[in-house]
Amino acid sequence: MMEAVLELPQFDSGQTPHERADAARNRLRILAAATELVEARGIEHVSMNDVARAACVGTGTLYRRFGDRAGLALALLDQHTREFQDALISGAPPLGPGVPAAERLRAFGEGYLDLVERHVELLVVAEPPGRIADGGPYSLYATHLTLLLRDAAPHVDAEFTAQALLAMLRPAQHLYSRRGLGWSLERVRAGWCGLVDSLSGEPRESP
Amino acid sequence: MMEAVLELPQFDSGQTPHERADAARNRLRILAAATELVEARGIEHVSMNDVARAACVGTGTLYRRFGDRAGLALALLDQHTREFQDALISGAPPLGPGVPAAERLRAFGEGYLDLVERHVELLVVAEPPGRIADGGPYSLYATHLTLLLRDAAPHVDAEFTAQALLAMLRPAQHLYSRRGLGWSLERVRAGWCGLVDSLSGEPRESP
DNA sequence: GATGTAAACGGAACGCGCTCCGCTTAGGTG
DNA sequence: CACCTAAGCGGAGCGCGTTCCGTTTACATC
Numbered sequence: 001m002m003e004a005v006l007e008l009p010q011f012d013s014g015q016t017p018h019e020r021a022d023a024a025r026n027r028l029r030i031l032a033a034a035t036e037l038v039e040a041r042g043i044e045h046v047s048m049n050d051v052a053r054a055a056c057v058g059t060g061t062l063y064r065r066f067g068d069r070a071g072l073a074l075a076l077l078d079q080h081t082r083e084f085q086d087a088l089i090s091g092a093p094p095l096g097p098g099v100p101a102a103e104r105l106r107a108f109g110e111g112y113l114d115l116v117e118r119h120v121e122l123l124v125v126a127e128p129p130g131r132i133a134d135g136g137p138y139s140l141y142a143t144h145l146t147l148l149l150r151d152a153a154p155h156v157d158a159e160f161t162a163q164a165l166l167a168m169l170r171p172a173q174h175l176y177s178r179r180g181l182g183w184s185l186e187r188v189r190a191g192w193c194g195l196v197d198s199l200s201g202e203p204r205e206s207p
Numbered sequence: 208m209m210e211a212v213l214e215l216p217q218f219d220s221g222q223t224p225h226e227r228a229d230a231a232r233n234r235l236r237i238l239a240a241a242t243e244l245v246e247a248r249g250i251e252h253v254s255m256n257d258v259a260r261a262a263c264v265g266t267g268t269l270y271r272r273f274g275d276r277a278g279l280a281l282a283l284l285d286q287h288t289r290e291f292q293d294a295l296i297s298g299a300p301p302l303g304p305g306v307p308a309a310e311r312l313r314a315f316g317e318g319y320l321d322l323v324e325r326h327v328e329l330l331v332v333a334e335p336p337g338r339i340a341d342g343g344p345y346s347l348y349a350t351h352l353t354l355l356l357r358d359a360a361p362h363v364d365a366e367f368t369a370q371a372l373l374a375m376l377r378p379a380q381h382l383y384s385r386r387g388l389g390w391s392l393e394r395v396r397a398g399w400c401g402l403v404d405s406l407s408g409e410p411r412e413s414p
Numbered sequence: 415g416a417t418g419t420a421a422a423c424g425g426a427a428c429g430c431g432c433t434c435c436g437c438t439t440a441g442g443t444g
Numbered sequence: 445c446a447c448c449t450a451a452g453c454g455g456a457g458c459g460c461g462t463t464c465c466g467t468t469t470a471c472a473t474c
Contacts, residue, residue: 020440023452048431058454063432124336132383156405160398163384167374176339177370191367198363199405227470230422255461265424266462276461 027065029055034076043073043121073126074136077119081137084115088144101151102200108145109169109192116174117185123171132170141166152200161199168192234272236262241283250280250328280333281343284326288344291322295351308358309407315351316376316399323381324392330378339377348373359407368406375399 033055037046048069052059066072093099094107116123126136133139145162153161167173169192177183240262244253255276259266273279300306301314323330333343340346352369360368374380376399384390 018441018451020451022440026452047429049429052454059432060434060454061452064452069431129331129336129379132379133387153405156401157394157398160390160394161402163380163388164371164375164398164402167377167380168371170374170380172336172339173370173374173377175337180340181370183367187364187367191364191371194363195368195371195406198360199402225421225471227421229470233422254459256459259424267424267464268422270462271422 023065026055026057026061030057030062030065030072031075034072038076038122043125048072068128070126070128070131073122077122077126080115080119084111085137085140087111088140101148102196105145105148105152105196105200106193108141108148109165109196110189112141112169113174113185113189113192116169116171117178120171120175120178124175127171138166149199152196155201156199165192165195168195230272233262233264233268237264237269237272237279238282241279245283245329250332255279275335277333277335277338280329284329284333287322287326291318292344292347294318295347308355309403312352312355312359312403312407313400315348315355316372316403317396319348319376320381320392320396320399323376323378324385327378327382327385331382334378345373356406359403362408363406372399372402375402 030051034046034051037050037054048062049059051072052062055062062072066075087095088108088111090096094103095111097104133142142159142162145165146158149156149158149161168177174188177188178185237258241253241258244257244261255266255269258279259269262269269279273282294302295315295318297303301310302318304311340349349366349369352372353365356363356365356368375384381395384395385392
């Protein structure tokens with residue numbers, strides 16, 4: 001039903017059945033208009049009709065390109081998240097490979113928290129209730145954490161723990177930690193690191 | 208602490224400024240109608256207008272009583288959650304007090320998972336994005352977990368860890384674990400217990 | 415009872431996300 | 445170039461959650 005068309009903007013290097021020129025033009029127009037509107041007012045004050053009007057496009061076109069509001073938000077985030085994902089897989093340590101798993105776990109949390117901090121509103125919209133992780137980057141994060149946890153914390157269910165850790169970083173949850181509970185970003189980061197350390201069996205101080 | 212007699216409440220044992228008879232009658236009608244409809248079709252197929260019509264009440268009345276859709280869902284859940292809350296505070300062990308904190312943590316997870324399992328859809332509706340824990344029972348759970356964690360896992364930030372653990376039990380997250388990832392309830396329960404044990408420094412295979 | 419008034423009422427109306435469907439057009443084919 | 449067809453288009457329209465506001469009513473006071 002929601003076939004998210006999130007292909008590369010310009011060059012069709014894959015074998016997509018072909019994208020018509022007008023379709024490509026409209027997608028770019030929509031992305032440009034949406035980016036501008038969101039930067040100006042914040043996504044919660046930008047309706048789908050606003051975007052369509054600003055892009056000189058019918059609402060039908062908007063929805064055919066991006067599926068729904070969440071899909072559009074995801075597309076707007078695409079660039080930022082892709083950078084982070086690349087850093088995870090092939091970047092420099094400690095985010096990328098080359099250091100102990102426990103250290104990479106800490107780095108993941110801190111890096112991802114920065115990302116969330118910058119784009120909370122967009123991320124909240126990109127993750128509608130009941131559709132967690134659909135097509136989004138979450139499955140990659142889950143796999144990443146699972147692998148790291150298998151190394152760093154072999155005594156727990158790595159898949160489960162990966163989800164549990166990710167749950168704390170979910171946009172809505174982070175928003176609640178920061179605004180609802182009034183926690184500083186530093187506290188959340190420290191909390192993450194403490195949790196990870198505790199799981200990876202770091203030496204505890206005894207009295 | 209002087210008791211100036213400003214107005215004598217008749218049978219109003221609470222401190223509500225007075226609830227008019229028609230208001231009370233309508234609230235009961237709404238709750239009855241909503242309960243019936245939700246049992247019959249599931250909340251996702253019950254609109255606010257449906258409830259208003261079935262209760263022979265204007266939509267305005269519905270909203271004045273319950274605020275919004277989430278508030279109505281919360282009210283429908285009230286009975287079930289209250290039982291659980293009572294069990295936490297003054298019930299029999301291991302849910303209630305009387306056993307080590309680590310054991311109560313495990314019991315909390317298992318009990319709450321049962322609750323969530325029975326009422327996921329309602330709980331998802333009761334927790335709209337960005338309004339986590341507003342007026343709901345979450346702050347109580349958070350406090351409960353915080354206190355237990357201070358006992359069981361003194362080496363981590365108890366408040367933070369409470370939130371992290373709760374995040375995994377959030378309705379939307381649980382729905383994803385169960386339906387999205389296809390995990391069995393048993394696996395989730397075991398995962399919870401494993402995590403809690405790991406945090407509470409249960410004996411590992413080294414001194 | 416008569417009266418005043420704040421609370422409660424109901425449903426029309428709004429804005430939103432999203433769908434539907436008749437029309438248009440890009441781009442391959444002969 | 446003319447033709448064909450499926451992909452693309454746009455915007456009217458739907459159903460929803462929510463709000464607004466003129467009307468009604470419960471209840472205290474006289």
